[in-house]
Amino acid sequence: MFEFELEAVDKGSGARAGKFHTPHGVIHTPVFAPVGTLATVKALRPSDLHALGSELILSNTYHLYLRPGDELIRDQGGLHSFMGWDGPILTDSGGFQVFSLSNKRQLDEDGVTFSSHLDGSVHRFTPERCIQIQENLGADIIMVLDECPPPDDYDYVSESLIRTHGWAEKCYLSKTRSDQALFGIVQGGIFSDLREESAKFLTGFDFPGFAIGGLSVGESKKEMYQTLDLLEPLLPADKPRYLMGVGAADDLVNGILRGIDIFDCVLPTRLARHGAAMVAGGRLNMNNSQYAQDSGPIASDCTCYACSHFSRAYIRHLVKANEILGHILLSMHNVHFLTQLVRELRSAIFSGEVSQFSETFLQHYAQPEPDSVST
Amino acid sequence: MFEFELEAVDKGSGARAGKFHTPHGVIHTPVFAPVGTLATVKALRPSDLHALGSELILSNTYHLYLRPGDELIRDQGGLHSFMGWDGPILTDSGGFQVFSLSNKRQLDEDGVTFSSHLDGSVHRFTPERCIQIQENLGADIIMVLDECPPPDDYDYVSESLIRTHGWAEKCYLSKTRSDQALFGIVQGGIFSDLREESAKFLTGFDFPGFAIGGLSVGESKKEMYQTLDLLEPLLPADKPRYLMGVGAADDLVNGILRGIDIFDCVLPTRLARHGAAMVAGGRLNMNNSQYAQDSGPIASDCTCYACSHFSRAYIRHLVKANEILGHILLSMHNVHFLTQLVRELRSAIFSGEVSQFSETFLQHYAQPEPDSVST
Numbered sequence: 001m002f003e004f005e006l007e008a009v010d011k012g013s014g015a016r017a018g019k020f021h022t023p024h025g026v027i028h029t030p031v032f033a034p035v036g037t038l039a040t041v042k043a044l045r046p047s048d049l050h051a052l053g054s055e056l057i058l059s060n061t062y063h064l065y066l067r068p069g070d071e072l073i074r075d076q077g078g079l080h081s082f083m084g085w086d087g088p089i090l091t092d093s094g095g096f097q098v099f100s101l102s103n104k105r106q107l108d109e110d111g112v113t114f115s116s117h118l119d120g121s122v123h124r125f126t127p128e129r130c131i132q133i134q135e136n137l138g139a140d141i142i143m144v145l146d147e148c149p150p151p152d153d154y155d156y157v158s159e160s161l162i163r164t165h166g167w168a169e170k171c172y173l174s175k176t177r178s179d180q181a182l183f184g185i186v187q188g189g190i191f192s193d194l195r196e197e198s199a200k201f202l203t204g205f206d207f208p209g210f211a212i213g214g215l216s217v218g219e220s221k222k223e224m225y226q227t228l229d230l231l232e233p234l235l236p237a238d239k240p241r242y243l244m245g246v247g248a249a250d251d252l253v254n255g256i257l258r259g260i261d262i263f264d265c266v267l268p269t270r271l272a273r274h275g276a277a278m279v280a281g282g283r284l285n286m287n288n289s290q291y292a293q294d295s296g297p298i299a300s301d302c303t304c305y306a307c308s309h310f311s312r313a314y315i316r317h318l319v320k321a322n323e324i325l326g327h328i329l330l331s332m333h334n335v336h337f338l339t340q341l342v343r344e345l346r347s348a349i350f351s352g353e354v355s356q357f358s359e360t361f362l363q364h365y366a367q368p369e370p371d372s373v374s375t
Numbered sequence: 376m377f378e379f380e381l382e383a384v385d386k387g388s389g390a391r392a393g394k395f396h397t398p399h400g401v402i403h404t405p406v407f408a409p410v411g412t413l414a415t416v417k418a419l420r421p422s423d424l425h426a427l428g429s430e431l432i433l434s435n436t437y438h439l440y441l442r443p444g445d446e447l448i449r450d451q452g453g454l455h456s457f458m459g460w461d462g463p464i465l466t467d468s469g470g471f472q473v474f475s476l477s478n479k480r481q482l483d484e485d486g487v488t489f490s491s492h493l494d495g496s497v498h499r500f501t502p503e504r505c506i507q508i509q510e511n512l513g514a515d516i517i518m519v520l521d522e523c524p525p526p527d528d529y530d531y532v533s534e535s536l537i538r539t540h541g542w543a544e545k546c547y548l549s550k551t552r553s554d555q556a557l558f559g560i561v562q563g564g565i566f567s568d569l570r571e572e573s574a575k576f577l578t579g580f581d582f583p584g585f586a587i588g589g590l591s592v593g594e595s596k597k598e599m600y601q602t603l604d605l606l607e608p609l610l611p612a613d614k615p616r617y618l619m620g621v622g623a624a625d626d627l628v629n630g631i632l633r634g635i636d637i638f639d640c641v642l643p644t645r646l647a648r649h650g651a652a653m654v655a656g657g658r659l660n661m662n663n664s665q666y667a668q669d670s671g672p673i674a675s676d677c678t679c680y681a682c683s684h685f686s687r688a689y690i691r692h693l694v695k696a697n698e699i700l701g702h703i704l705l706s707m708h709n710v711h712f713l714t715q716l717v718r719e720l721r722s723a724i725f726s727g728e729v730s731q732f733s734e735t736f737l738q739h740y741a742q743p744e745p746d747s748v749s750t
Contacts, residue, residue, distance in 0.1 A: 038692070038693075038696045038698055039689070039692065040693060040698050040699075040700040042698065042699055042700075043699040043700070043703075044700070045680075045700065045703070046684070047680075067692070067695065067696060068667065068688070068691075068692040068695070072667065072668060072688070075668060076668070076670055076686065076688050076689070077670075082686070082688070082689055082692075083689060084684045084685055084689070292443065292447065293447060293450060293451070295451055295452075305420075305422075309421070309459045310459055311451065311457070313443070313447070313451050313457070314414070314451070314457055314458060314459070316443075317413070317414065317442070317443040317457075318413075318415060320442065320443075321413045321442060323413055323415050323417065324415075324417055324418040324699055324702060324703070325415040325417075325418070325419070325420065327699060328418075328420070328699070328703075
């Protein structure tokens with residue numbers, strides 16, 4: 001169980017292609033996982049995700065713990081059965097949401113006490129509790145509890161790292177299910193010595209995979225890529241590497257070139273609900289009047305259901321009228337776009353053309369305007 | 376074109392089964408048409424509607440005229456092409472929405488001037504304009520402009536009827552497309568002499584079908600059924616009869632027993648967005664905590680995608696969390712429920728068992744509490 005087969009390694013970069021075996025099927029890496037925060041990838045059905053080629057989805061421990069509750073999901077046969085998705089699932093530890101969503105929180109060495117963003121009720125996550133919740137949910141890949149600190153405050157990140165490492169060890173020791181892979185999470189902000197320290201500490205445990213946390217949280221892209229460059233030789237080559245919460249197309253390309261195998265992000269579905277379509281050149285804001293009479297598809301080379309059946313004019317109409325079908329079609333298109341991009345990169349790794357493919361893609365990719373569509 | 380084949384007529388009631396031929400396919404009657412107000416049946420895709428067995432959908436002239444505009448839709452190849460639905464479509468005349476949605480309106484003999492509910496801009500519908508808009512949209516079945524008055528104000532309904540009849544005649548005369556069937560609309564509120572007068576006036580024109588308007592707008596069910604009883608012998612047997620805006624299960628059964636062939640209603644999709652599931656016994660409010668741990672489907676005898684794949688517990692979770700998938704699954708289930716009910720009634724007409732089927736159904740059907748789920 002949880003064998004990671006390396007199938008191809010690119011000579012000119014850190015890029016690699018592999019297969020990660022889980023109880024619910026093989027994940028072909030590199031892979032992009034859409035996010036189903038509340039046990040549903042927003043606006044999509046499990047059958048859509050299969051049709052889109054998604055091989056892994058992520059769900060959120062913090063959210064599911066609060067509602068409908070991890071014990072309810074356990075009693076309903078676990079998350080796969082509850083949400084009708086028979087493929088691999090990854091659950092995060094909830095740590096990120098405690099720090100980004102809850103109104104109040106109090107940290108101590110043993111865990112974090114926080115108030116729910118839903119009703120203010122008080123809860124506590126310890127490493128042991130966090131594993132217990134994820135064992136109730138029953139995902140294939142589960143994560144250690146970590147703190148995601150502001151990336152550029154050295155003193156804070158340094159202090160936080162000690163706590164996060166202690167939690168990782170406790171998670172490692174408290175895990176009981178053999179059909180779940182527990183990944184460690186490397187933290188350390190933008191500081192190379194702290195990242196190095198974290199990688200060394202965590203690789204001292206026999207985790208079946210390693211995540212890189214605390215990126216895409218305000219640091220520059222250059223800082224993100226430098227951190228990935230630093231970590232690439234420090235993480236074991238024979239285990240999957242997961243860059244958490246990253247889903248911009250250029251970051252996927254740059255991450256794959258630096259040896260990342262797994263990505264997840266709410267970006268494609270969140271952009272969809274804001275009316276934005278992801279395309280090779282960047283993003284289209286489908287609210288714009290320029291699409292009002294445009295009878296072409298979102299992307300002429302795209303084979304998704306939205307592009308096969310509907311015009312930009314129709315999708316713009318749906319977006320302007322805030323129709324659910326607009327969210328559905330753009331969610332399909334955006335998830336398809338990222339899934340397809342990662343699949344093409346995987347093919348290019350096998351054919352030895354990943355550097356060339358990446359260069360061409362990035363040349364044509366325009367960074368979205370910061371205020372073009374709110375994410 | 377627009378041939379109506381009567382296939383079977385029940386001996387013990389007014390119920391009948393038939394085929395109505397349109398440019399986009401045959402409609403097997405009786406039929407229930409889900410409503411796609413803004414060129415989308417909310418939360419569903421065209422492929423869903425085909426899978427659910429929908430043979431006719433309705434779209435709203437008032438809404439589409441305001442956005443994206445009937446000329447834009449004409450330029451995009453018409454409504455079928457625009458929304459990706461290749462089956463039959465019916466558009467209403469927009470009259471009902473002018474009277475129910477617009478903030479201000481001024482009636483005169485020649486038409487109605489009204490302000491948009493979207494931005495307050497001023498517009499005018501005349502019978503001729505209304506036909507022109509519907510010709511731009513290009514539905515298979517189109518409707519005359521009518522006024523939908525308060526059903527129990529005799530003096531008002533009586534005066535309104537003169538105007539509505541004048542508009543019907545003007546619509547009849549101004550129509551130019553031969554690939555669209557224009558239906559007349561019988562008005563007259565709850566007053567038998569006015570309904571009779573209206574039926575006589577309208578059947579003086581060679582409309583290929585007749586609608587009954589102004590019902591399900593505040594009158595009692597008894598008054599609705601009495602009006603249908605009155606009209607049944609007054610409307611030509613060889614043309615389809617359409618009861619506008621009616622979609623409660625008991626009303627479908629009672630309408631079919633009284634010779635109605637076509638129904639439309641927002642009810643199944645609107646109830647879905649409020650978290651209600653339509654079932655043989657009435658309605659389930661999926662917000663209720665009694666479903667929180669219920670691992671069974673919405674209805675054990677239902678074959679829809681929602682009931683085949685998901686539990687009440689999961690759907691309740693989606694509804695409580697206001698997830699789009701909750702709207703999708705309940706919309707599918709509710710449209711399937713009404714479509715299936717009407718299909719079973721059609722079978723029962725052929726087998727001579729429609730009265731018995733209806734009696735059994737109505738015995739088990741509980742009127743929803745008025746405040747159970749807001750529609």
